[in-house]
Each structure stands twice: as structure tokens, then as C-alpha cells.
Amino acid sequence: xxxxxxxxxxxxxxxxxxxxxxxxxxxxxxxxxxxxxxxxxxxxxxxxxxxxxxxxxxxxxxxxxxxxxxxxxxxxxxxxxxxxxxxxxxxxxxxxxxxxxxxxxxxxxxxxxxxxxxxxxxxxxxxxxxxxxxxxxxxxxxxxxxxxxxxxxxxxxxxxxxxxxxxxxxxxxxxxxxxxxxxxxxxxxxxxxxxxxxxxxxxxxxxxxxxxxxxxxxxxxxxxxxxxxxxxxxxxxxxxxxxxxxxxxxxxxxxxxxxxxxxxxxxxxxxxxxxxxxxxxxxxxxxxxxxxxxxxxxxxxxxxxxxxxxxxxxxxxxxxxxxxxxxxxxxxxxxxxxxxxxxxxxxxxxxxxxxxxxxxxxxxxxxxxxxxxxxxxxxxxxxxxxxxxxxxxxxxxxxxxxxxxxxxxxxxxxxxxxxxxxxxxxxxxxxxxxxxxxxxxxxxxxxxxxxxxx
Numbered sequence: 001x002x003x004x005x006x007x008x009x010x011x012x013x014x015x016x017x018x019x020x021x022x023x024x025x026x027x028x029x030x031x032x033x034x035x036x037x038x039x040x041x042x043x044x045x046x047x048x049x050x051x052x053x054x055x056x057x058x059x060x061x062x063x064x065x066x067x068x069x070x071x072x073x074x075x076x077x078x079x080x081x082x083x084x085x086x087x088x089x090x091x092x093x094x095x096x097x098x099x100x101x102x103x104x105x106x107x108x109x110x111x112x113x114x115x116x117x118x119x120x121x122x123x124x125x126x127x128x129x130x131x132x133x134x135x136x137x138x139x140x141x142x143x144x145x146x147x148x149x150x151x152x153x154x155x156x157x158x159x160x161x162x163x164x165x166x167x168x169x170x171x172x173x174x175x176x177x178x179x180x181x182x183x184x185x186x187x188x189x190x191x192x193x194x195x196x197x198x199x200x201x202x203x204x205x206x207x208x209x210x211x212x213x214x215x216x217x218x219x220x221x222x223x224x225x226x227x228x229x230x231x232x233x234x235x236x237x238x239x240x241x242x243x244x245x246x247x248x249x250x251x252x253x254x255x256x257x258x259x260x261x262x263x264x265x266x267x268x269x270x271x272x273x274x275x276x277x278x279x280x281x282x283x284x285x286x287x288x289x290x291x292x293x294x295x296x297x298x299x300x301x302x303x304x305x306x307x308x309x310x311x312x313x314x315x316x317x318x319x320x321x322x323x324x325x326x327x328x329x330x331x332x333x334x335x336x337x338x339x340x341x342x343x344x345x346x347x348x349x350x351x352x353x354x355x356x357x358x359x360x361x362x363x364x365x366x367x368x369x370x371x372x373x374x375x376x377x378x379x380x381x382x383x384x385x386x387x388x389x390x391x392x393x394x395x396x397x398x399x400x401x402x403x404x405x406x407x408x409x410x411x412x413x414x415x416x417x418x419x420x421x422x423x424x425x426x427x428x429x430x431x432x433x434x435x436x437x438x439x440x441x442x443x444x445x446x447x448x449x450x451x452x453x454x
Contacts (some may be wrong), residue, residue, distance in 0.1 A: 016381075018188070031395075032139050043069050043084045044272040050088045055175040063171055067164040068134055072421045079163075079205040086215065088167070092216045095170040098177050099223035105277050106181055106228045108148060113178045117146045118400040120230055122409075124152050124342035124361070125185065126378035128159025128198070132380055132419040133168070136398055139414060143172050143179045150228050151239035151298070152342040152376065154184020159384045161206060166217065184224035186236040186300040186343065190285040193218075197426035199413045204426065215382040222283040226299045229274075231406035240341040240373075241330055242298035243310070243323050244272040269310045270302035271326055272298070274334065289318040295322045303344065304373055306354045324366040324373075331370035337407035338400060341374045343380045346392035360413045361397025374409060376398070381416035385429040 041230040043066040051061055052142035063083075070082045108114060121140045126133050141400035155169060156162030172180045186192060187241035193199045193214075203210035204218065228239040272295060301319030306321035315321075327339060346358040356363035358377050380396035390446050393416075 006410050011034040034135050034417045047083050047087050047089045055370040076205045082166040085209045092220050094174045096220045097221050102225045104226045107281045108230045113148045116403050120148045122150045122340050124378040124400040125154035127379045128162030128165050129379050130161035130164050133165050143176045148179050150181045153183045154187045154200040162198045188221035190245045200426040233407040235336050235368050236340040237299050239300045239343045242272040326367050327366040327373045328368035337371040343377050345377050348392040358394050361395045385425040387430040
């Protein structure tokens with residue numbers, strides 16, 4: 001593997017939106033490297049909310065530039081001098097209003113965003129790696145009328161700039177609500193953010209306002225949709241597939257009173273339907289692993305396997321494990337060609353010899369009669385803080401889907417931006433479980449204040 005070029009500081013402030021887009025880096029190859037260094041210019045700070053509340057491309061790109069500059073020039077606790085808490089509040093409120101109105105599974109088609117000139121960029125886990133996210137956006141080309149982005153979740157935790165990453169993506173969402181789609185990952189939860197660093201990160205950066213900022217982020221997490229369908233051909237979600245529900249007659253009346261229960265027995269598990277996904281209650285801080293509302297946890301936490309069938313995910317303690325036969329069943333039922341999921345980085349795949357490694361940022365896990373299952377990971381040299389002597393040094397990748405069918409993935413792999421600014425971790429990375437396995441479910445209940453559904 002070639003060594004990574006040095007990090008690129010923020011670009012000069014463009015004189016117009018058109019000038020800005022002319023400087024964006026767009027990759028036509030399958031492999032990209034960060035650009036050469038340039039002289040950084042001071043962004044327009046502190047960020048002010050625009051008069052009338054309407055965001056512009058210049059406002060969003062200045063926010064990106066400001067965060068990139070701040071990561072290198074000031075201490076984390078000085079972030080409010082760049083983005084005052086009042087501006088944070090307005091941005092998160094504007095984004096939350098949009099997100100909470102979206103369905104559990106967003107449909108991206110000709111009725112909303114797609115036409116004969118459109119491209120769809122699908123992005124996997126980014127985990128607070130700000131400089132790699134900024135490179136990805138510049139490399140793929142920024143969201144525009146003919147460029148749609150679908151992010152598969154896990155914006156925060158482990159990396160040191162989860163808050164900045166999440167806010168940049170929220171800003172793009174507010175600016176272009178039908179060109180940017182932000183799905184939820186398993187780390188957009190109270191439990192994970194309390195263990196893997198995001199809660200502490202926010203506290204360090206916003207001090208006395210830290211709890212307020214963290215609560216606002218949690219509320220926004222609850223509004224993130226769970227899945228997307230692109231052009232009626234591609235299903236994307238963070239973890240993947242999910243179980244179905246069965247309707248059993250009540251003892252009171254066999255006709256009027258029926259109750260919906262999720263199959264708890266291994267031998268009774270069946271794949272869920274898109275109708276069931278649409279009805280799931282996603283507005284929970286921590287998706288439950290017991291009871292009746294199991295679909296959100298499945299969508300966020302499940303993993304594929306090379307073994308056939310559908311079974312509980314005993315490694316993670318939540319979600320499912322599904323085989324190629326389930327992939328075929330789901331694709332065939334809905335006439336889909338692709339499933340693009342994320343959720344597993346090089347650390348997780350290092351423990352799963354039955355599946356491909358994450359050296360290039362993607363794996364093709366299942367090839368079945370109706371199509372393919374792909375795992376996509378967009379955080380290079382992950383995790384940012386590694387306790388092992390040898391780093392994984394994985395590349396990351398994003399996928400471009402092109403018309404007319406949007407069903408043939410074009411993979412764009414890229415290396416990490418180097419050097420990263422020196423910063424302290426916000427979690428005990430030496431003791432934390434690398435790949436979210438063996439969750440402390442009791443702590444999850446305690447942290448979230450939820451009790452398992454009965």
C-alpha cells in the first residue's frame with residue numbers, strides 16, 4: 001500500500017458557490033488519495049445563524065472549513081468560540097424537524113431526487129474521523145441537484161470529532177433535505193455514546209453546556225430513519241435484515257383482540273417485511289433487545305453469515321445473524337438487486353474468518369441468484385485510537401450508483417488523511433471491546449432509563 005499524503009488544511013474561502021464547486025475533488029477512479037497540503041486560511045468565525053434561517057452552500061462549506069481549522073488550531077474546549085451553543089441549537093432543531101417527519105424507510109426515487117443525470121453516493125461508518133469525512137465529501141463531490149448522498153449511520157464514537165462530523169452532515173441535510181439522507185447506526189444511541197466516547201467528547205467541548213448539547217444530539221438520533229430504498233433496486237441499512245412479527249389471537253376474543261409478538265424462539269424466526277419495518281417504533285434512545293419492538297435493534301445490530309438460516313446474534317447480544325438464503329429471500333421478495341449495509345470494520349472482520357476482511361473498505365459477502373450483499377465501511381485506518389502494536393491501516397470506501405438502474409456499485413477506496421491532529425481519546429480504548437461485542441445489556445437499561453418490554 002502506498003503511504004498516505006499529508007493532510008490538506010481547509011481550502012481558501014471561495015468567492016461564490018460556483019467557484020467552490022469548481023475546486024471540489026471528484027474521483028473517476030476506484031482509488032483515491034488525499035490531496036497535497038495547502039496554506040490554510042482563517043474561516044469566518046464565530047459561525048452565525050443566517051438571517052431568515054435559510055442555509056446556503058457557502059454557509060455549510062464555511063462550517064466545514066471552520067471545524068477543520070479548529071481541529072488543528074485550538075483546543076477542543078474552545079469549540080464554542082467557533083460554533084456558539086445558540087447556533088448549535090438552531091441547526092439541530094432545523095434538522096430534527098426534517099428527520100422526525102421522514103418514514104422509517106426512506107424511498108429515494110424519481111418522485112423525490114432521482115433523474116437520468118443523478119448519481120447516488122452511499123457511505124458507511126465514519127466514526128468521528130472528521131478529516132477523512134471532509135476528504136470523502138470533496139472526493140465524491142458535494143451534494144447537489146444531481147448528486148444524492150445516503151449515509152448508513154455511525155457518525156460518532158471512537159473518533160475524536162464525532163460532534164463536528166454529525167453537525168456537518170446535519171447542515172447538509174437542512175440545506176438539501178431531498179439530496180442528503182442520514183440513517184441511524186447502532187452508535188447513535190445513549191448506551192454506545194456513553195461507552196465509546198461521544199458523551200465525554202461533547203462534555204469536554206461544551207463544558208457547562210455539555211449536557212444540554214448531548215441531550216439535543218440524542219433527541220436528533222431518535223429521529224434518524226432506519227433504512228432506505230434507492231430506485232426500487234437497492235436496500236441500505238446500518239446492520240441489515242430484521243425479524244418478522246406474528247399475530248396471535250387473544251384469549252378474550254379470537255376476532256377482535258389480537259396481539260403482535262416477536263418470535264423469541266430460534267426455530268420460529270422469520271424475515272420481516274417492509275410493512276413491518278414501516279410500523280416499528282424507532283424513537284427509542286436504545287433499541288430494545290427484548291419484547292415487542294425488536295425491529296430497530298435488528299436493523300442496527302445484525303450481521304451476515306455464510307451459514308444458512310436466521311438466528312439470534314449471540315456475539316453482540318442483540319440483533320440477528322442471517323445467511324445467504326435469507327439474503328436471497330429478501331432480494332427476491334422485493335425485486336431488489338443489492339443490499340448495502342455497514343456496521344463491521346476491520347476490527348470486527350478480523351475476528352470473522354468466514355467473511356472477507358475490510359482492507360479495501362468493502363466486502364461482497366453474499367452472491368446469490370437475485371443479487372448481492374455488500375458491507376461498506378468508510379472510516380480509513382480505523383479505529384483512530386488502537387491498542388494493538390500494529391494498526392489495521394485499512395482503506396475506506398464509498399459506493400456510487402449510476403442511472404438508469406442504480407444497481408451496479410462502483411467502489412471508490414481511499415486512504416486516511418495524514419497526519420491527523422494530535423488529540424486525546426474520549427474513551428478508554430485499551431479496555432473497551434473493539435467490535436461492540438458482548439454488550440452489557442444491564443448497563444444499557446440503566447443508562448437509558450428503559451426497562452425491557454414485556
